[in-house]
Amino acid sequence: MKLTRIWGVVVAAFIVSIVAGTAFAQEKVLKIGQLGVMSGPAASWGLVNKYCIQAAAEMINEEGGVEIDGEKYKIELVSIDDKMDPKLAVSGMERLVYQEKVKYIVGPNVDTTAASVVPVIEAGGAINIPYAFSKALYSPPHGNSILGMIASYQAGPVIYKYLKENKGVKSISFIARNDSDPLNQRDEGVEAAKKLGLNIISSTDTYEPGTTDFFPVMSKVVKGNPDLIVLSGVAPADAPLLIKAARELGYKGLLSTETAQDIKILNEVAGQYAEGFISVGGASTPEIQSDYMKKFVERYKKVAGEWNDEAGTKVYALQMILYTLQKAGKSALTDVEAFKKAIPEVKVRNPFLKDEKVLKYVGTAYFGQPxxxxxxxxxxxxxxxxxETLFIGSVED
Structure with missing residues (x-):
């Protein structure tokens, strides 16, 4: 009798495992890739991407997944650190596209790594959302990359104009890391400043990657006493050191950048010297957040340990991938051409803003396509x- 009971328990457990295994096998999965810099001075750029996808995916999966053509898909994240190295970016993208069979990837974070993976995504039939500003990435004949944020050449003119009209800025200087990304952003900034009629005091001062003593280069910039010093394409770990050097050298004017920054790093390294520093922030402030966005903020804190302002921008990437897949239908899960055809048709209420605003793809005025x-x-x-929010604008075609 005792043996019969034991056998019954074993059989019951076996049946439960079979049923559970069948259910698991039937669960559909949508893989989302994330490739970006997650170590070194610019680590926060890639880590914020990773944490945004993690947090959003958790929230979506808890509700049963994302529905596409009447079927539910759980989101699975595959994340790779490219260390801001083009070679590692290529090998990472090859792994995502060919080994993991991922069709939709968030990242990379800078021009050099984003440009290096274009041949891989085009040959492998994938779409990526980089945070790099090179116009060539998003312009014909290319069409598989989608810019995930405001570009420096879009933000720069708006910031300079605001400071000219509201802060009395008449002169400007630029300083950049001796690297293609920051140098390109500097050149775009110089052209924007010229068009606004600002007096450019200097724009040729640069520093090498890995620099920790910024006094020698910053002393040259401060000597010109411009109303505004622009830190072109500055990494989050470098910004506070540059700011601190400028203030300790006696500079009293304004400091700004068109790249996203980390308030924790600014406070820890620059301290009081960071007061008044101007940068492009995340696309969500407490004043404009929807209830859904507030829930996301709390989930992000749980995943990452603390909030990063840049997450207000990078939360959009996964959501736009999902909206476009829903518009394109199930065929787009394996065919990105169907996804691309649906891009101009995506117009939804922005879930992250409390006011009724349309969320869509833009960029035609800059890239010749959305x-x-x-x-x-x-x-x-x-x-x-x-x-604190200085002002809110937008990119329109």
Whole structure:
């Protein structure tokens, strides 16, 4: 009798495992790739992408997944650190596209790595959302990359104009890391400043990657005493050191950048010297957040340990991939051409804003085709150790 009971328990457990295994086998999965810099001075750029996808995927999966053509898909993240190295970016993208069979990838984070993976995504039939500003990535004959944020050449003119009209800025200087990304952003900034009639004091001062003592190069810039110093394409770990050097050298004017920054790093390294520093922020501020966005903020904190302002922009990438897949239908899960055809048709209510605003793809005026997510342009100023909204704009075609 005892043996019969034991056998019955074993059989029951076996049946349960079979049923559970069948259910698991039937669960459909949508793989999303993330490739970006997650180590070194620019690590926060890629890590924010990773944490945004993790947090959003958790929220979506808890609701049963994303529905595409009447079927539910659980989201699975595959994440790779490219260390901001083009060779590692290529090998990472090859792994995502060919080994993991991922069709939709968020990243990379800079021009050099984003450009290096274009042949891989085009040959492998994939779509990526980089955070790099080179116009060539998003312009014909290319069409598989979608800009995930506001570009420096879009934000720069708006920031300079605002500071000219509201802060009395008449002269400007630029300083950049001696690397293609920052140098390109500097050149775009110089052209924008010229068009606004600003007096360019200097624009040739650069520093090498890995620099920790910025006093020698910053002393040259400060000597010109411009109203505004622009830190072109500055990495989050370098920005506070440059700011601190400028202030300790006696500079009293304004400092700004068109790249996203980390308030924790600014406070820890620059401290009070970061007061008044202006940068492009995440596309969500407490004043404009929807209830859904507030829930996402809390989930992000749980995943990452703390909030990063840049996440307000990078939360959009996964959501736009999903909206476009829903518009294109199930065929786009394996065929990105169907996804690309649906891009101009995607117009939905922005789930991250409390006001009724349309979320769509933009960028035609810059790239000749809609290859940019239409995120709000939020410009921040550091006040009392926090990012505060200076003004909000947008990119329109």
């Amino acid at each position: 290859r940019q997510i239409g995120v709000p342009m939020v410009v921040n100023e550091v006040r009392n150790g926090k990012f």
